[in-house]
Amino acid sequence: MSDTTITRAASDKQAKKFNIGRLLLEGRAFFALILIIAVFSVMSPNYFTVGNFLIMSSHVAIYGLLSIGMLLVILNGGIDLSVGSILALAGVSAGAMMQGIELQALGVILYPPVWAVVVLTCVLGALVGAVNGVLISIFKVPAFVATLGVMYVARGIALLMTNGLTYNNLSGRAELGNTGFGWLGFNRIAGIPISVLVLAAMAIIAGLMLSRSSFGRWLYASGGNERAAELSGVPTRRVKITVYTLSGILSAIAGLVLSSQLTSAGPTAGTTYELTAIAAVVIGGAALTGGRGTIRGTMLGAFVIGFLSDGLVIIGVSSYWQTVFTGAVIVLAVLMNSLQYGRGTRKS
Amino acid sequence: MSPETPVPDARPDLQEVVLAARNVAKSYGNVHALKGVNFDIHRGQVTTLFGENGAGKSTLMKVLSGVIQPTSGEIILDGQPVSFGNAADARDRGISIIHQELSLAPNMTVRDNIFMGREIRTATGVDFAEEERQTRKLMEDLEEDIDPLTPVEELRLGQQQIVEIARALSVNSRILIMDEPTSALSASEVEVLFKVIRDLTARGVSIVYISHHLEEALTITDHAVVLRDGNMTAYAPRAEIDLEWIVRNMVGENYDLGSPPEGHEMGGVALSIRNLSVPDASGVDLVDGMSLDVRAGEIVCIYGLMGAGRTELLEAIAGRLHATGGEIVLDGREVSHLSIGERIARGLALVPEDRQRDGLVQTMSVGQNLSLASIRNFTRGLFTQTQAERALIDSSIREVTVKTDGPDAPIGSLSGGNQQKVVIGKILATKPRVIMLDEPSRGIDIGAKAEVFRLLAEGAKQGLAVLYSTSEVGECLSVAHRIIVMHKGHISAEFDSTVTKEEIMAASGESVAA
Ligand SMILES: Nc1ncnc2c1ncn2[C@@H]1O[C@H](COP(=O)(O)OP(=O)(O)OP(=O)(O)O)[C@@H](O)[C@H]1O
Numbered sequence: 001m002s003d004t005t006i007t008r009a010a011s012d013k014q015a016k017k018f019n020i021g022r023l024l025l026e027g028r029a030f031f032a033l034i035l036i037i038a039v040f041s042v043m044s045p046n047y048f049t050v051g052n053f054l055i056m057s058s059h060v061a062i063y064g065l066l067s068i069g070m071l072l073v074i075l076n077g078g079i080d081l082s083v084g085s086i087l088a089l090a091g092v093s094a095g096a097m098m099q100g101i102e103l104q105a106l107g108v109i110l111y112p113p114v115w116a117v118v119v120l121t122c123v124l125g126a127l128v129g130a131v132n133g134v135l136i137s138i139f140k141v142p143a144f145v146a147t148l149g150v151m152y153v154a155r156g157i158a159l160l161m162t163n164g165l166t167y168n169n170l171s172g173r174a175e176l177g178n179t180g181f182g183w184l185g186f187n188r189i190a191g192i193p194i195s196v197l198v199l200a201a202m203a204i205i206a207g208l209m210l211s212r213s214s215f216g217r218w219l220y221a222s223g224g225n226e227r228a229a230e231l232s233g234v235p236t237r238r239v240k241i242t243v244y245t246l247s248g249i250l251s252a253i254a255g256l257v258l259s260s261q262l263t264s265a266g267p268t269a270g271t272t273y274e275l276t277a278i279a280a281v282v283i284g285g286a287a288l289t290g291g292r293g294t295i296r297g298t299m300l301g302a303f304v305i306g307f308l309s310d311g312l313v314i315i316g317v318s319s320y321w322q323t324v325f326t327g328a329v330i331v332l333a334v335l336m337n338s339l340q341y342g343r344g345t346r347k348s
Numbered sequence: 349m350s351p352e353t354p355v356p357d358a359r360p361d362l363q364e365v366v367l368a369a370r371n372v373a374k375s376y377g378n379v380h381a382l383k384g385v386n387f388d389i390h391r392g393q394v395t396t397l398f399g400e401n402g403a404g405k406s407t408l409m410k411v412l413s414g415v416i417q418p419t420s421g422e423i424i425l426d427g428q429p430v431s432f433g434n435a436a437d438a439r440d441r442g443i444s445i446i447h448q449e450l451s452l453a454p455n456m457t458v459r460d461n462i463f464m465g466r467e468i469r470t471a472t473g474v475d476f477a478e479e480e481r482q483t484r485k486l487m488e489d490l491e492e493d494i495d496p497l498t499p500v501e502e503l504r505l506g507q508q509q510i511v512e513i514a515r516a517l518s519v520n521s522r523i524l525i526m527d528e529p530t531s532a533l534s535a536s537e538v539e540v541l542f543k544v545i546r547d548l549t550a551r552g553v554s555i556v557y558i559s560h561h562l563e564e565a566l567t568i569t570d571h572a573v574v575l576r577d578g579n580m581t582a583y584a585p586r587a588e589i590d591l592e593w594i595v596r597n598m599v600g601e602n603y604d605l606g607s608p609p610e611g612h613e614m615g616g617v618a619l620s621i622r623n624l625s626v627p628d629a630s631g632v633d634l635v636d637g638m639s640l641d642v643r644a645g646e647i648v649c650i651y652g653l654m655g656a657g658r659t660e661l662l663e664a665i666a667g668r669l670h671a672t673g674g675e676i677v678l679d680g681r682e683v684s685h686l687s688i689g690e691r692i693a694r695g696l697a698l699v700p701e702d703r704q705r706d707g708l709v710q711t712m713s714v715g716q717n718l719s720l721a722s723i724r725n726f727t728r729g730l731f732t733q734t735q736a737e738r739a740l741i742d743s744s745i746r747e748v749t750v751k752t753d754g755p756d757a758p759i760g761s762l763s764g765g766n767q768q769k770v771v772i773g774k775i776l777a778t779k780p781r782v783i784m785l786d787e788p789s790r791g792i793d794i795g796a797k798a799e800v801f802r803l804l805a806e807g808a809k810q811g812l813a814v815l816y817s818t819s820e821v822g823e824c825l826s827v828a829h830r831i832i833v834m835h836k837g838h839i840s841a842e843f844d845s846t847v848t849k850e851e852i853m854a855a856s857g858e859s860v861a862a
Pocket residue numbers: 376379380381399400401402403404405406407408448751752753760761762763764765766791793
């Protein structure tokens with residue numbers, strides 16, 4: 001009898017130790033962020049200032065918005081390679097609308113107000129995303145291939161629309177009633193850039209959706225085991241189309257924010273951003289096989305990438321090294337993912 | 349050595365015992381799956397392990413086959429203490445295991461699955477012809493008509509289980525552990541397997557056999573061991589035991605699966621199938637123009653062999669498979685055009701046969717799995733209601749007696765039988781009016797089975813219509829008002845509950861085994 005109590009106590013102690021390791025593993029993105037901030041603060045006096053944090057955050061906003069959409073798609077067991085292209089297409093389309101839409105039949109040029117430009121651009125993003133969703137869920141094209149195709153097509157259309165050039169004047173004119181495009185990228189509320197607030201709002205909405213709505217549960221379920229989800233009454237096709245559509249909308253919003261920040265909209269904007277978004281999701285602990293991941297993790301992942309690359313710029317490291325560092329962080333993150341999930345999924 | 353002193357000798361008898369566990373404990377955090385177990389595998393004989401769901405049977409077998417390492421304790425092979433680093437280690441020492449849950453690669457062929465990791469090599473690569481020949485031979489031994497080049501995902505669950513068995517047989521090990529190898533097999537296939545087992549023991553192979561089909565297991569047992577709550581509570585040779593002994597030691601009381609519920613008025617027709625046909629991928633009808641009515645308050649059992657078309661019939665009614673012809677009428681309304689979710693919302697739900705593939709979301713917790721099919725019932729406006737969900741989960745866990753660390757435990761931490769209970773609980777939680785169950789007793793212990801039967805009987809009294817598919821005649825007789833025998837996509841016979849086992853089996857096209 002005493003024998004069993006001893007082993008029991010020992011195993012309890014072991015359990016506690018294991019839990020600390022587990023905490024470090026599960027909170028890795030958070031600890032990585034703290035570490036990055038600490039290291040750069042020591043290396044540069046300009047890093048640890050409110051002003052710098054806000055600027056860095058407004059850079060993170062772009063990746064952050066894309067990675068929210070990417071997280072939804074990855075939770076569903078898919079991937080969306082078209083987000084960078086949708087971002088560019090959205091920016092260019094917004095730019096074109098700001099220049100005026102010429103209706104040749106009527107011989108007039110329409111100048112839609114900024115709110116209409118924003119809405120129309122989001123609708124465009126939603127449409128492109130829905131194309132992804134329909135290709136994948138109804139025509140059963142693998143997500144990787146479908147979104148790869150759409151990535152090229154969207155980029156191509158953006159290039160065609162501008163002939164490869166960039167719209168430089170997005171500020172509108174007071175007499176046309178379409179000023180205010182810069183608001184998204186430049187204004188602040190209570191000192192916080194609008195873009196950061198947009199990111200925060202989107203993150204909160206997505207977080208609530210994932211944790212509290214039935215759609216969120218459907219998403220986790222169909223990413224974890226689509227057949228079982230379907231038999232439990234989850235409308236798996238609708239879920240799939242919805243996540244790609246949402247990813248498209250978020251890419252369009254990111255496109256608006258970016259072109260507003262740059263006061264220009266070019267067709268080559270956002271190239272390879274899809275990879276950064278995937279990286280943020282992975283660093284945030286989501287499983288590329290679907291069904292596992294959180295908004296909190298993904299946001300941390302986006303900040304890790306953003307704060308790391310801006311930090312490297314601030315201390316004057318060359319951009320080539322930045323690429324190397326980012327890559328190393330991604331590999332490290334995936335390594336830890338397999339540590340976290342590899343153990344639990346042993347065949348029972 | 350009497351059953352009253354359940355402690356085998358500290359040192360196992362070298363002649364008699366080939367592999368032994370001494371004081372083996374295994375803990376997962378605060379869950380103590382094994383609490384110091386002694387267990388002997390008898391040389392050249394069949395040692396059967398009995399125990400409730402979650403008693404620790406699979407855990408003990410995984411320890412003995414090197415799949416997991418014990419927290420403490422000793423493993424003794426041929427009198428020598430050993431420790432296995434992993435399953436391949438144990439396989440090299442002649443120990444192989446058939447896992448409770450299938451571990452096949454669905455996209456690969458039967459042949460490639462059987463030789464996975466042990467490919468037969470020649471100078472120029474893999475000798476596929478030889479592998480195929482051996483696979484064919486194995487299938488002949490098991491009297492199965494399965495082509496070695498079929499991808500595993502195209503096989504029915506029972507056939508996949510045969511492949512799993514064939515793979516373990518192909519290793520030619522000295523010790524073969526079988527963790528519920530027959531849960532998806534029909535009676536005649538079990539017969540064949542038992543013949544194979546007797547051949548093996550005649551050649552000196554030692555077998556460990558685990559099953560919740562107690563009577564069936566008794567026919568092959570030489571030594572019986574009972575686990576309860578991580579402890580060994582009894583062991584005895586075959587001559588000293590009977591069914592009652594097993595049940596008494598397993599659960600402490602005797603269970604009677606009972607008889608169909610009586611004394612309630614049956615309502616009108618709840619589910620009506622007219623002329624339903626379901627084709628397979630190549631267009632051959634697996635269900636061929638079937639018609640069937642189930643009344644509210646009635647429990648109908650569908651009995652049939654593997655491949656009789658039972659699963660296809662139920663999946664078509666649930667909306668998973670597309671029926672090419674015929675009608676499905678629920679409470680007087682045609683539902684063929686509705687999605688699975690809409691059918692569930694109207695009260696028509698299916699407990700699927702394959703819990704790993706169709707029943708559970710492995711990435712979610714026990715609680716999330718239980719509530720998945722009834723989310724709509726506790727969503728108000730945009731959000732799910734945590735309180736209501738928690739209440740539903742707690743009552744489900746109690747209702748189907750899931751043994752778990754808590755609703756937030758990962759589903760994979762449950763024992764096989766408890767996972768099955770979650771699948772059943774999930775569908776019961778949708779408060780269906782017509783429930784279909786496809787081999788629901790797969791892997792659940794006798795107590796849980798009695799509990800499920802009781803729930804169905806109680807439901808029937810309140811007007812629930814039940815369609816219960818099984819390949820175990822005994823289950824039909826203890827639960828159903830009406831028994832339908834399916835054979836090659838047709839109804840080949842229909843009986844009321846006064847029928848005998850033999851009549852049912854004869855109608856299914858099964859040779860009535862001794
Ligand atoms: N990976 C794990 N993590 C936590 N708990 C576990 C894990 N594996 C098993 N357990 C627990 O150990 C106990 C014994 O499980 P085991 O699978 O050995 O039961 P079993 O006797 O095979 O039951 P069944 O008849 O249902 O197959 C259960 O309570 C189970 O929840």
